[in-house]
């Protein structure tokens with residue numbers, strides 16, 4: 001039998017979020033088009049102010065994408081060749097690439113197998129005389145244990161940069177993620193919880209000198225046109241993306257609440273199936289960028305859900321230390337067993353603002369029939 005089920009449920013549908021803010025987005029696009037000013041203008045300045053406020057951080061700088069947000073942050077924090085940066089063994093490869101782009105070495109540390117986030121107890125053992133920065137990731141939108149990591153960084157004289165690319169709207173002990181570290185790096189890739197209509201990124205923080213350094217680095221190392229203080233980059237958040245992001249920002253809080261309601265319904269409906277469900281510490285309010293379950297026969301489960309018309313994805317199939325890109329570090333199978341087991345077993349279920357309760361219930365029924 002090869003019948004496609006009616007009304008398949010995609011893994012992600014970005015259209016409801018557009019439609020919610022459509023009037024503001026369309027007006028923003030027209031405003032920028034008519035302004036004749038496309039880079040480093042008032043749309044960027046307005047979005048930076050709004051985004052900093054949303055994150056509970058005094059300052060923000062827009063950049064071209066999330067990878068650059070991490071890279072320029074590490075450079076601003078003084079990371080260079082010979083330095084080490086502590087990263088999760090389980091993350092999207094961008095976290096590691098930003099470290100490599102500075103000429104520094106990513107030093108992987110295993111996650112807590114329950115929360116999938118960097119385990120502060122294991123971080124300390126990986127610190128050496130070369131360590132400069134701790135770089136936790138709020139993976140899947142679940143905040144990492146920032147107080148423990150900040151205390152460790154302070155005690156060992158290290159800087160703290162968090163990869164917030166999946167955590168727009170997440171809260172840690174009631175405080176928004178993005179104002180909890182020396183610098184916080186954001187991606188506004190279209191599929192992120194606050195997404196541009198193209199690439200985008202940003203950095204939030206409290207230190208005016210660090211944010212200014214990022215603004216200089218993003219624009220050819222120059223503060224005054226044609227005067228270059230350092231060897232910079234071209235990494236600007238353009239006016240169209242900044243205007244779109246500012247137009248979408250007012251809906252983010254409601255979108256996040258909707259993600260939480262969908263996650264709660266999934267957690268409830270999938271209890272008792274034997275699947276490992278997301279575990280949320282008492283102090284965490286995740287942004288639910290992804291709803292990730294674990295199953296020992298992940299491929300079979302994914303295939304059975306596909307037969308029932310349910311779209312799923314794997315975040316991520318191969319850990320960074322097993323990628324050909326990182327062969328140079330000399331790691332092999334078994335070096336980071338917690339990350340390797342995760343990558344074999346994780347499966348992300350559909351979750352997006354605008355997903356109907358009926359769609360959520362169909363996902364639940366399909367999973368219950370497939371495990």
Ligand SMILES: *Cc1c(COP(=O)(O)O)cnc(C)c1O
Nearest residue numbers: 065066067092094095165187189
């Ligand atoms: C998306 C993502 C990035 C990179 O963001 P881009 O805007 O695609 O460059 C970095 N880290 C994590 C954890 C991500 O999910």
